[in-house]
Amino acid sequence: MSSQLHLNAFLMGVGHHEAAWRHPRTDARNVLRAGYFQELARIAERGKLDSVFFADLLSVGSRIERNTQTTFEPITLLSAMAVATEHIGLIATASTGYNEPYNLARSLASLDRISGGRAGWNIVTSVGADEAANFGYAELPDHAGRYRRAGEFVEVATALWDSWEPDAVVLDAATGIFADPDKVHTVDHVGERFTVRGPLNVPSSAQGRPLLVQAGSSESGKDFAGRWAEAVFTAQRSIPEGQDFYRDVKARAVAAGRDQDEVKILPGIVPFIAESEAAGRRLEREFTELISPEYALRQLSQMVGVDLTGYPLDAPLPPLPPLEKIQGNKSRYQLVKDLASRESLTIGDLIAELGGGRGHRTVAGTPEQIADDLQRWFEAGAADGFNVMPPYLPGGLTDFVDQVVPILQARGLFRTDYTETTLRGHYGLRPHIGRYARVVAGVGG
């Protein structure tokens, strides 16, 4: 554990709260404006945050009527944000299920070069049947198969990123040489699902390759994180749970032969920031009251794998299917199930509780209280940093940057200025060197 924590701003539409876009503090039309997202990146950069991040889905899902998330593809949008900023990291979610490794590795490498080494990839396997239907699948591929494909996909992508050694480009006009062919390698991958010769057609960036991020919390998900992830987003409700998860993923990283500091654990937090705790709770309630129960019921139905349409809001959840039957997001299912039984919540309670961050922890209070909370988690070894999920935007981000960050800085818990130029650097990692360069330099096998 380092002495300073890391902060990622998870950007979503006009805020993470279910009903954000109906609240007067937001302007829903912003979701259609690239300039708005550039402005969010600049706000986060003003706060010296490590990175901004977009989730992604390959379908409209159930969100045509009621939500405002899917208006841009993340990599193209982050490219526009890259040229509006200088320091902040830019993390795109992209699916291993429905891309070709060559294409995705290349788009991310291109973003990485455009941004000067600030790109990251949140690796997801995609859990929606409606996504599968856009790519020729009659149903969602099963959980184990998705993670097998993800493993092979990341092997190919990382090999492609290594295919250009850091000093391969020579650009020697006198001899006419662009790159040294001895430093550009084919990858010659022949696997179960992919056959890819390489090399990639984008030279490596200042950070060597994009930062690898992951957010699956199932057993396979955590194994995958231990093997590959350099940052992990996760929904954790309490410090003891957070500590368990933290130790668990770090142990898997060590078991995979990595140093435990090479993977940063970032639980989510949805902060309602106000001048008093009571005002924070009032603000949260204002948002809760704007939730459309009908739409929220549909969302909850998806999480628990039971169609809840028509159920009364004051009733408890009906019996749920066993975990093995859940082909989608297993860990979110478990979280909701545990929460409902532990706190004896009705369906209506659950909807309010999940409204802020779909299961992520909501904290309402003064900037000091938020900072105290983050410090507690950090010092308890439950987090290396946080995935900050502003309930409404841009206000919730502006308040965090202008009111919470300065407190963390005053306490020595957060950088007061950028000291590194790349995303890997912000997260305390060295530039990635690549397998071929390592051999040549004799640093390892």
Place this chain on the structure above:
Amino acid sequence: MSSQLHLNAFLMGVGHHEAAWRHPRTDARNVLRAGYFQELARIAERGKLDSVFFADLLSVGSRIERNTQTTFEPITLLSAMAVATEHIGLIATASTGYNEPYNLARSLASLDRISGGRAGWNIVTSVGADEAANFGYAELPDHAGRYRRAGEFVEVATALWDSWEPDAVVLDAATGIFADPDKVHTVDHVGERFTVRGPLNVPSSAQGRPLLVQAGSSESGKDFAGRWAEAVFTAQRSIPEGQDFYRDVKARAVAAGRDQDEVKILPGIVPFIAESEAAGRRLEREFTELISPEYALRQLSQMVGVDLTGYPLDAPLPPLPPLEKIQGNKSRYQLVKDLASRESLTIGDLIAELGGGRGHRTVAGTPEQIADDLQRWFEAGAADGFNVMPPYLPGGLTDFVDQVVPILQARGLFRTDYTETTLRGHYGLRPHIGRYARVVAGVGG
């Protein structure tokens, strides 16, 4: 034919000439800088050009040692250029061979929204075996199969772009409605190669959908252009040849039920601009002398389908394989073959002749002479406009914009300011309305 011509700037590395990056007028390091490409877009916009365009390959090809083309993926790069400009169109090449229609349609739609309706797609089937090898193919899929796939691909992509009617997004905070579900349609495509449910998860842009561009000149390529293309890039060596091609593609458009004005024909031109014709020729020669014969021989070998390594430069071409054997770029093969026999060129002559624009027409002279040349082609009905391929960058583009464009404007042949906001608008096309909206409005079937 309209009374004004269209101009596209085909951007490639530090210029189209084979040896551009060895010439003192260029700085080869620019190919690694996104800011350089933003600057090129701003120069083109200063000249009120219709669009800028990037070619693309899904491999490093033979270009690791000797060339500087493949440093960014076009769509991500154009996104960075979109936010540095306000008017100019942004055309990305992307392959129908090695993408999923949902992903590509989405990235282009995202670029289209980021740019406010300025995106275009140069549709290619990809002709390299080294590209195929990055996507699991042991060899290049055959020509006919590639065009069949392209046809189905474009059907799916255009259906996805139509899936959001222009007024589908309502963003009504009071009722909680983001989009009107009756105006967002599934596409339910079930075809030979693709099964895609839709809808797309990006609403339609100000121009309805990206401009469709095409550059294949084989029979299947021209049929495809007639059916789909709104702009066609082509290599034509003389006005009579240009007229034939022009009439041919327009006739195919009409045969496909379209208006002949719906497809603009843009032959390529590589202009060496100088204060006199002699100075223009001297400048061209400077570049020719910097060509690496070894590398140029490899390029020529690819074009003609024969390995010419070791052949003397002063010898004529050996007998070439018949057209049917060429699985790659058939029209470029034909062009080179005709050129060599018609003008009795040696291999060395061919290398010099092709060095400027790989078969595209080179013109050296004063700004007036270049303008005269363009006017002649335009008024002879051999072109609706031109694909301007500066031999070196940025100088060759700056000279064109500052010296040739004003002459065309003074003659009434080119716009003096943008009158439209979208790429389709620049090319004289109305916003695309989409199949569903048409039915509702009763404008057609």
